[in-house]
Amino acid sequence: MLDGQEASSQGYRKKTPRSNNNDVDGNVFKVVDEAEFDNYQLESKTIEQLIAIMSTLWAKFSNGAKALNIWNNHIYPRTSTNNMSVEEALQIVPVLADLKQYNQAIDIYEQVLRPQLRAHRLRASQLNTVGPQTYRRGNYSRPAALPSLFHALFTRVAMSEFPTPQKIGEVAAPDTIPDGNRTANEVQHDAELLLELWNWVWEEDQATKPTPHYLTRDTSRESDKDIAELPSRQLLNVTRVKEQTTITLSAHKAAKMLNNARALEQIMDYIPQRNWRIVRNTYEILIKEAVTQGKQGALKALEQFQTLCRFGVNSPTLCKAVVMALREHNRSYEIAQLARQITQGELDLGKMVPDRSTLNAVIHACHDAHHARDAIDFWNWFVRQYEQRAEGRAVTAVLESEVTESGESGTVTSEKNKDKDAMLKPYSSTIGTCYYWNLLPKTWSTLTLIASDKYLTLISTSNSPVSEAEKLLKTLKTHFSPIAASSYAGMLRIAAKANNIEFAIALWTVSIFFSSRTMHKSHFSNNHLCRI
Amino acid sequence: MKQQAKLQSSAEGGMAQESDQSYNDAVVHASMAQTLLLLLGKQLMPEAWHTRAEMILSELTQLFNANITHNFVNTFIDQTLQRNYPPETVLDMVTSFIKITGKYPTEVPILRELFEQAAKLGRAELALALFATLKDAQKGSTEDSAESQSEMYSTLLVAYGRSKEVDKLTRVW
Numbered sequence: 149m150l151d152g153q154e155a156s157s158q159g160y161r162k163k164t165p166r167s168n169n170n171d172v173d174g175n176v177f178k179v180v181d182e183a184e185f186d187n188y189q190l191e192s193k194t195i196e197q198l199i200a201i202m203s204t205l206w207a208k209f210s211n212g213a214k215a216l217n218i219w220n221n222h223i224y225p226r227t228s229t230n231n232m233s234v235e236e237a238l239q240i241v242p243v244l245a246d247l248k249q250y251n252q253a254i255d256i257y258e259q260v261l262r263p264q265l266r267a268h269r270l271r272a273s274q275l276n277t278v279g280p281q282t283y284r285r286g287n288y289s290r291p292a293a294l295p296s297l298f299h300a301l302f303t304r305v306a307m308s309e310f311p312t313p314q315k316i317g318e319v320a321a322p323d324t325i326p327d328g329n330r331t332a333n334e335v336q337h338d339a340e341l342l343l344e345l346w347n348w349v350w351e352e353d354q355a356t357k358p359t360p361h362y363l364t365r366d367t368s369r370e371s372d373k374d375i376a377e378l379p380s381r382q383l384l385n386v387t388r389v390k391e392q393t394t395i396t397l398s399a400h401k402a403a404k405m406l407n408n409a410r411a412l413e414q415i416m417d418y419i420p421q422r423n424w425r426i427v428r429n430t431y432e433i434l435i436k437e438a439v440t441q442g443k444q445g446a447l448k449a450l451e452q453f454q455t456l457c458r459f460g461v462n463s464p465t466l467c468k469a470v471v472m473a474l475r476e477h478n479r480s481y482e483i484a485q486l487a488r489q490i491t492q493g494e495l496d497l498g499k500m501v502p503d504r505s506t507l508n509a510v511i512h513a514c515h516d517a518h519h520a521r522d523a524i525d526f527w528n529w530f531v532r533q534y535e536q537r538a539e540g541r542a543v544t545a546v547l548e549s550e551v552t553e554s555g556e557s558g559t560v561t562s563e564k565n566k567d568k569d570a571m572l573k574p575y576s577s578t579i580g581t582c583y584y585w586n587l588l589p590k591t592w593s594t595l596t597l598i599a600s601d602k603y604l605t606l607i608s609t610s611n612s613p614v615s616e617a618e619k620l621l622k623t624l625k626t627h628f629s630p631i632a633a634s635s636y637a638g639m640l641r642i643a644a645k646a647n648n649i650e651f652a653i654a655l656w657t658v659s660i661f662f663s664s665r666t667m668h669k670s671h672f673s674n675n676h677l678c679r680i
Numbered sequence: 681m682k683q684q685a686k687l688q689s690s691a692e693g694g695m696a697q698e699s700d701q702s703y704n705d706a707v708v709h710a711s712m713a714q715t716l717l718l719l720l721g722k723q724l725m726p727e728a729w730h731t732r733a734e735m736i737l738s739e740l741t742q743l744f745n746a747n748i749t750h751n752f753v754n755t756f757i758d759q760t761l762q763r764n765y766p767p768e769t770v771l772d773m774v775t776s777f778i779k780i781t782g783k784y785p786t787e788v789p790i791l792r793e794l795f796e797q798a799a800k801l802g803r804a805e806l807a808l809a810l811f812a813t814l815k816d817a818q819k820g821s822t823e824d825s826a827e828s829q830s831e832m833y834s835t836l837l838v839a840y841g842r843s844k845e846v847d848k849l850t851r852v853w
Contacts, residue, residue: 633708
């Protein structure tokens with residue numbers, strides 16, 4: 149136990165005494181001069197009154213030495229954890245923790261509060277209420293028992309430098325802990341206490357407000373910065389971001405130490421966004437583990453990746469790992485959905501762009517899932533990202549203008565036609581841009597195939613199919629881009645329907661020209677030839 | 681229509697078995713050529729059509745280093761017959777097509793329809809050639825009856841009668 153002098157020398161944060169105490173309740177808090185306490189006959193006070201005096205000394209006058217003196221000389225000798233009431237414990241724990249008396253705060257928790265919680269006679273949220281006789285929020289801004297306990301346990305765990313396993317399932321060997329005063333088992337016990345407490349908090353939170361959201365919380369007391377960094381979920385009746393940070397990061401540390409993936413996932417939703425590095429670190433572990441666990445693991449990894457992105461964390465490596473895992477298990481639909489979330493900005497990958505093999509996998513998955521539009525949008529998004537990197541290069545814009553100019557008819561365009569144009573544009577420009585990105589032949593050809601097929605489908609329903617098809621052909625010729633024979637066949641059918649001989653012959657000529665360039669005649673056996 | 685469906689189905693079956701992309705391209709190009717030839721036949725004069733058709737079929741065969749098959753011929757003529765083209769145009773196209781490819785259709789229904797059309801329009805030369813081909817195609821089949829033979833001769837007679845080349849009929853007889 150520390151005495152007052154020692155406590156004072158340990159560098160408590162000094163608080164500036166406030167003169168405004170109009171919202172303070174109870175007689176003790178109405179004391180306006182610290183010296184008044186010197187006249188108190190402390191021996192005659194009840195434990196509750198002593199706790200109030202101690203709290204006031206610290207909260208109002210920032211006198212940690214005197215406050216600890218009261219604890220050491222008047223409260224501690226007269227009470228023990230055996231006969232301390234829950235109310236008393238709730239009031240003393242935050243003061244002790246604030247005075248860095250972690251061992252005693254945790255001891256009281258273990259002896260008085262924890263059995264009550266285990267027996268369901270005390271709810272976790274009650275640990276976060278501040279007694280009316282002691283502290284009221286306002287000028288004193290004192291923590292409640294709940295964040296104080298998390299802070300105390302966290303400090304004790306963190307001081308022990310317990311090594312964090314890098315992989316879920318891996319267990320840190322106890323004898324590797326370079327612990328000064330505490331054994332590995334003691335540190336583990338602290339972590340277990342932390343996680344147990346978290347679990348009560350989480351369970352109650354889930355039971356009482358299944359879909360809480362930060363928007364519902366009272367933010368009148370938060371700073372703008374705090375509001376901007378609010379977590380996705382408000383935890384129980386914790387109203388301050390700072391307190392929620394303490395609770396969640398402490399629980400996070402314990403969950404990581406104990407390799408409790410389930411708890412880690414639970415905690416993620418509550419961690420304020422400013423701590424994204426911690427989140428990212430954890431999710432990297434979770435995702436890397438999940439992708440190795442079959443189909444369900446891949447789906448889990450996808451979920452985790454989506455959560456990670458919502459925290460504003462950008463990781464192309466993880467994106468690739470998730471996409472590849474999904475592809476391995478033929479989850480093309482999920483990949484297409486992920487691509488859509490990315491292109492529509494629902495998931496922000498920030499400045500980081502997935503590599504080309506990821507692009508390749510996404511395009512093929514979208515193709516397999518018959519999500520042509522998602523493939524095209526993802527491609528265009530990908531190109532835009534790279535364009536933004538390459539200064540002054542705006543390939544898409546140039547190509548789009550080329551296509552538009554070539555197809556202008558000079559007539560007044562109705563709103564309906566404008567809509568049609570908007571539908572056609574991504575496909576026409578995609579075919580054009582493919583030329584500039586001729587680095588992945590397989591993707592290129594798949595994408596061109598998707599784009600031209602889809603483009604043709606749209607063309608056939610447009611008001612001027614031949615003119616649109618001519619635009620497409622012009623784009624293809626301009627960029628020397630061969631497309632699938634089936635696409636030419638589709639265009640030719642459109643031309644035939646419109647009795648446009650010139651265009652039909654042009655299509656045939658271009659098709660023969662490109663085919664003769666790409667044809668590998670050695671592929672043709674006699675068996676093939678006789679079937680033409 | 682039945683015939684076309686059959687041919688298409690056979691082509692699709694072949695394509696499914698053969699995964700080679702190049703083979704698929706060949707099939708698609710063959711279909712494109714047919715579409716183009718039909719489009720041209722509707723609008724070009726017979727001579728112009730013949731020239732174009734020759735070029736297109738030559739490009740097709742050169743590109744895939746292949747000869748035109750009976751399947752291709754059957755499909756094209758079947759499609760031509762189904763179009764709502766004037767009968768003269770149909771017969772002009774078919775005559776040109778047979779000349780270019782050197783192949784007659786082999787499907788009996790197609791041959792019979794062509795033969796009847798040729799007879800109606802007095803295209804004796806074409807009718808005679810189709811008569812011979814049809815006889816060969818029907819040989820040994822259930823359709824190769826005396827009644828059928830007699831009907832075919834009657835049709836041929838009509839062809840010659842309408843072509844005002846009745847004198848040549850004796851040579852056939």
